[in-house]
Amino acid sequence: MRSYGQYCALARGLDVVGDRWTLLIVRELLSLGPSRYADLQRGLPGIATNLLATRLREMESAGLVVRMQLPRPANVVVFALTPRGAALEGALRELVKWGAPTMSPPSAHEEFRAHWLQLPLRGLCRDNAPGSPPQVVRVGSLDDGCDIAVDGGSIEVAASTPTAEPAAVVDGDPGALVALFTGQLPIDAAASAGMISGDVEAVRRVVGGYPAGMPHLKEALP
């Protein structure tokens, strides 16, 4: 990207991450962890392959990303965030909080990946039953989703892993999924709609609801 030529922390930051697609690539690497090129492409529908290659090269020379050759299996290449790249999480979370009020139902041409919910869910979920034993609630599927792990009052949201044994799995159309976690769709309604398989109480445990996680959701609307 062409530099703004301003001695200003914001402008200097945008010189590095202001390019198109760059922050979405960071989102993918934050959500998925070290990823292969093809995995990044799947999580970034709409990106041109040359653009992804170019961005990864630029981000590597900017110190946001490292490219690694894993010896096994068979010289696989993965891309991972450096600490400097991972430090963008705060900025991404603020942008997510700001963008969330515009999450009206998806339009027909919009793509969706359940693992995109990871960053929002970190702000939206909590443990409503700290005394209960540890549990995992999966959103989406094992191929593409998040595991919300609650344990004694603390929560962790990460990409779905085969080792986790979810007490409940929540899935459904994107608009309903978002509505559920922002408190616009009651859990009972989601259950009746067949969005929840497994223990509905586990879902009730983690859904923090809209006012706690995003108190400004309404007043920030235009």
Added chain:
Amino acid sequence: MRSYGQYCALARGLDVVGDRWTLLIVRELLSLGPSRYADLQRGLPGIATNLLATRLREMESAGLVVRMQLPRPANVVVFALTPRGAALEGALRELVKWGAPTMSPPSAHEEFRAHWLQLPLRGLCRDNAPGSPPQVVRVGSLDDGCDIAVDGGSIEVAASTPTAEPAAVVDGDPGALVALFTGQLPIDAAASAGMISGDVEAVRRVVGGYPAGMPHLKEALP
């Protein structure tokens, strides 16, 4: 901006503010308050006039900015942030915190405006003498600068105003100014260098220093 076409809070947010110059325009309006077209141009060196006009129009239709005709003096036009636009401050502050570690001394071609320090200073300053009477420290000049107002432990950073009576004025070359407030340049050294006019103790009162405001400054470097 062309939409990413992703049903994701981050992507939707970037659809609105991901365009070049948009966040810097928000920076100006956050720092200066409602501003005239020419004032924005002065605070955005390097922007093409057509681009500023285009962005302001886009931001207006996105609900970030309102265009107002003041009746007096003589039908003056000003641009101001809506609450939705002002809600970007959190994201901007995170980006500033992230960009700050790259604030090496300015290169020759970089422009500088003292009022750009406003957002960083909100994170960097504090009242080290809550018991003392209210004071104002000016950074830069009246034409282009910030007033740091401390009063009983709380601080407020705003654009310089003629009504304020600063106890001290800090000014100098951009690199030194940044170094002073990030704790890399001792206050005594700044005073000896002639950067401070007025009460040096007032400056000492507000300079919070680097570790408090930006604890991650070093570890976040590449």
Added chain:
DNA sequence: CTGGATCCGGGAAGATACTG
């Protein structure tokens, strides 16, 4: 003078085909 609009060249982004 302020607050833009118009025109144009260059370069970044987008789409697709192709390859080691």
Added chain:
DNA sequence: CAGTATCTTCCCGGATCCAG
């Protein structure tokens, strides 16, 4: 699978011009 090559499109940047 992990990109490169190529072509097109359109946004950005710079200069100039214009209306109130």
